[in-house]
Amino acid sequence: MSWFEVGAIILAGVWAGTINTVVGSGTLVTFPTLLSFGYPPVSANISNSLGLVAGGASGAWGYRHEIRSLRTLLVQLAPASFVGAVIGALLLLVLPPEAFEAIVPVLILLALVLVVLGPRLNAWAARQHAEQVTGPRFVVLIVGILLAGMYGGYFGAAQGVLLIGLMSVLLPNGLQELNGVKNVLGLIVNFTAAVVFLIVDPAQVNWAVVGLIAIGSFIGGVLGARIGRSMPPWLLRLTIVVIGVVAIVVLLV
Template identity: 40%
Template sequence: MNPGDLSDVLLVLVAGLGAGLLISTIGVASLVSFPVLVAVGLPPVVANASNTVGLVPAGLSGSFGYREELRENPAATLRVLLVCMVGAAGGAWLLLLLPPGVFEVVVPWLILFTCLLVGVQPWLAGWLRRRQGPDAAPREEMGPVTTVFATLTGVYGGYFGAGSGVMMVAVLGLGTDLELRVVNGLKTLAILASNVVATAVFLVFADLDWTAIGLLAAGSVGGGYVGARVGRRLRPTVFRVLVVLGGVTAAVLLM
């Protein structure tokens, strides 16, 4: 991008702020920032990699904002961190090795499916609890199936990432009985883990636009923290509605 164009600079800065807010709330940050980077002239692959690097500060500040929620379940926090880092490493390599747009047809439908899961999660979770019986202990740790799907979400986060937060909410919401505010904190941490690992790969092997990265980082760091303060206070129903609306919007724009 052209750092001398004030309108482009302001646009990317504001996009960073909005993306930071979305990372810590409904998890569709790339819905805002990625299209803006393309609009200011970055090629899609450069925009994707630069977007990932530029949003790391938002994940850091958002995770700090959710620090109380993350401390409530250290085992789940550590598991999410590890599996998303492993998955994101594979996803970042896929981005560099595969032809651009290879998943363009699949991604919108994948996001729509996970939005459906988020929307019906209370009923599905209730059905699962009834099947387990009244004496079953709350599922506070990630089982093998949940871990596999969390890892796959990390792969997607490292590859592209648009809607990865929605996917993680669906995975954790169905695979555990954790409170939604804790799930929101874990989702934010998952996005951070994916972005950090992908950044390590992109710094060595990808073309990056450092002007765009700097502007996104400057805008997103405050947005991530403010979003966490908002996200932890959202009522579960309101949170789900916002997640589904954000995910559907992302899917439609990617079609």
């Protein structure tokens, strides 16, 4: 591994950790970076998931003040994220690599559409808030969190966007509070998937890549929690779209 590759992966980790904390979709930075250096898609995805746990931890800690009053909600939602992550991680390991290579471009495209439509989706969702989340509405929330966890355990790009969109529709909390919840749930999913990968198929883990992404994403999580709200949303979306298109091209070509 060259020094250029080391530096590029660490910088991608910083970028991903920052974006994950602020918006989500950090995998759209690190995953294509790893592909560009020739790492196999499944191994790159697993190593990336492990490395991003560090950024999830620092990002969630940075939002600790926003989620202080939401502990009950987190206790209610965390089991769905956990179960979903286990299922998604097992699907990644059970399905053949060819299936992953075929599915991931579609997932990235879906993630990019969600990123582009994010502002309109959130504006619409803000008009749908109810003061209490009970009955069928709560069931829909739990099922949605479970499915988002499955998606995150399988691939993870734009998991944060999915979570924010879902919770914005179904929960009455402000966007910054929801972002804090999103960071905690994303951490649960990444950590759970990482444990599954280590137990079931440790040979797929590239520990050098894990360490480099972990260093970068931890720094990025701290930066994202501190300065993320002041970063222009249009620039983040544009960057994610450009990198996502590159990822799709790399996978298809």
